[in-house]
């Protein structure tokens with residue numbers, strides 16, 4: 191259990207390091223891919239059915255993310271296939287960048 195906690199802490203530390211240089215678009219291979227289900231401007235959230243996100247150790251699922259900048263909500267709409275950057279901030283998963291997949 192302690193080993194697991196240590197590994198988790200190390201991953202989180204690496205993740206926060208990895209996030210520092212990100213101005214707007216993450217350059218890593220860990221950009222998540224998914225399909226937008228819902229855009230909720232009132233609560234500043236976007237619901238995405240996403241694939242595995244290795245950097246966050248997250249399996250595929252549909253979930254709502256808060257967006258870092260409300261302008262990101264204009265970048266995609268329900269039904270769009272997207273790739274997006276996600277970071278962990280204050281215990282929440284926050285979308286830091288989003289782009290409709292080519």
Ligand SMILES: [Cu+2]
Nearest residue numbers: 248251252253
């Ligand atoms: Cu998820």
